[in-house]
Amino acid sequence: MSSSSSNPGTYYRRGMNAERGMSKQCWCGEPSDNFTSGSATNLGKLYYCCAKRYHKRHLFKWVDECLVEEVEDIKSVISGVNRDISEVRLNVSRLENKMKT
Numbered sequence: 001m002s003s004s005s006s007n008p009g010t011y012y013r014r015g016m017n018a019e020r021g022m023s024k025q026c027w028c029g030e031p032s033d034n035f036t037s038g039s040a041t042n043l044g045k046l047y048y049c050c051a052k053r054y055h056k057r058h059l060f061k062w063v064d065e066c067l068v069e070e071v072e073d074i075k076s077v078i079s080g081v082n083r084d085i086s087e088v089r090l091n092v093s094r095l096e097n098k099m100k101t
């Protein structure tokens, strides 16, 4: 997992939608904002984009796609946390056994 810096240059080279999940900021420095699509093909569909609302070459992402990415990422985080927890449990029970003897 690469956590890139907020260097606008790297954002631009990697493409607008390279960031997984919700991006809080467009590469231009403007915060991202949520909007509802008014186009006939995607009527009512949520998206978020650059607060300047420049769709071309600025941040634009469908919210549902972001959510899928976020859930995927969270799943892998949770499985890592679960592994950690079982390791800690094992260590605790080892320590408990040591204390008993």
Ligand SMILES: [Zn+2]
Pocket: 026, 027, 028, 029, 030, 050, 051, 052, 054, 058, 059
């Ligand atoms: Zn922008």
